[in-house]
Amino acid sequence: MTVLELHQVTKSYGSGHKKVDALKETDFQADRGELIAIIGPSGSGKSTFLTIVGGLLSPTSGDVVINGQHLTALNEKERSQIRLREIGFVLQASNLVPFLSVANQLKLLDKVKKGNMTKAERNQLYEDLDIADLLTKYPSDLSGGQRQRVAIAKALYSNPSIILADEPTASLDSERAYEVMDLLKKVTKQKKTTTIVVTHDIRLVDYCDKVYNMTDGVLSAIEKQANLQHISGESR
């Protein structure tokens, strides 16, 4: 089942001879339960793609459809509601609220989302992400890997359709990075979410069902094994 569609989406900045095409005409489709990697060098348009999909940035042209809702037809408040209900974000530095304990990080979402998760579902989430023992701890008490596990728990809170992960392993060592990708793969399959990981770390693409390369604003699907060596060279 298709969760996310992009039709002829472009994003340009500036005009005339100063015009920069950050994202050229892009068509994209993601189904439920897919873990997708978008790889590419810095400045290639990966983040632009992610922020358009996340409803944080309006495309210059084209249409973004999430579960049948056309994002481009919505105002900021409505897009904010879509983000709250349909999208979970996992960011590079985890971005947990520093003065909230792990339990309260999730309680905040419960309050904002008006509590559509049962206690049993919450406990299951804690167990799935192995954070049950961390509930009373604050972000400053957690390791990088633990922080990302909590960030993923936040992203998964109340079962969003899409998880957008922007360099989720950038601040982690290899072992922790693999742990996080393992976890993202596990929850994507278990909860049938659509997870899009933007990364420049090609070691992570092994975990993904589909891989796309972004170069100079052009998104193209690639065969994982065939072209990884080539992409690796470009990314560096």
Add this chain to the structure above:
Amino acid sequence: MFLAWQEIKKNKLRFILITGILMLVSYLVFFLSGLATGLANLNREAVDKWEASAIILTSESDKSLPQSFLTTDQLSDINADKKAVIGQLNAIASNGDQKQNISLFGINKEEFLMPNVVEGRAFEQENEVIADDSLKDKGFNLGDTLTLSSSDQQLTIVGFTDDARFNAAPALYATLSTFHQVKFGEAAEQNNDQINGIVVQDDSISTLTPPNDELESIEIESFIESLPGYTEQKLTLNFMIYFLFGISSIIVAIFLYVLTVQKISMFGVMKAQGISSSYLSWSVVAQTFILSFIGTTIGFVLTLISGTFLPAAVPVSFDLTIMGFYGLILMLVATAGAVFSVLTIVRIDPLKAIGG
């Protein structure tokens, strides 16, 4: 409220500092309001005791009771529900040991200006007076014989009344004839119809018109405000209080703005996650209200505690209604200080926060 309270709990020291400043400002506001009330009472207690609606004085007296000269005949010209004559002079009274500025009121015992007696008895004969009980703190007692400056007349304190100071001087109440004896000495007989004003109790004060242009009907609040120094003193203290309201708002605004700027990235991420600006703004406003409520409440309690240790000579009087009102204003203006932070939150671009 949840986010606001959790942050306060986690960052106690930071918020104790803000609350401490608010507490000190509120302490100062409450203390100044106590001082303003105390000093006002010092001037107006005796007038408030009349429970009058107006006073009739001569037009040329410029609302000054001792400068107004009327006669008792004019009483019948005034059309009011209740009216009472009053003579007044200022003097220095001495009981041999102590000297004190006093305000002597000459009144008719059967009229409503007759004060209540809290100790001793009412005056019955010539040269007997009822004195304001603040004189007791100055070393004056029942039975004391008082000599007055500029008069050979001697007065005896036969009773005390409470809350009866006029223009910062304790009041002495005597019969009109005693007042004439003190004021005119040997010429008292010839001036036995002289008074300074006519005090009126009438619900329809707005329609009270003096019989001729020589007399003026003055509403009692206006009369009090014309007492020498009263309005200037009140305005000065009120100005300080209002200034403190402004200061507290600015202090809170600066503190919160700095805290909000430090959290821009965090708020941006939260907005990217779909948490609305209004939720985050409300959190900051709620946080400010919590801090100002705690600070103001502690300031309120501290003021009352301090008040019990003050010497009687300090003219402080805490009016809980006024203090409550000022406390409320303080909380409101402090909360208004959050407006800059709210504007900052509304303007945060979530895209920048997540590095897009």
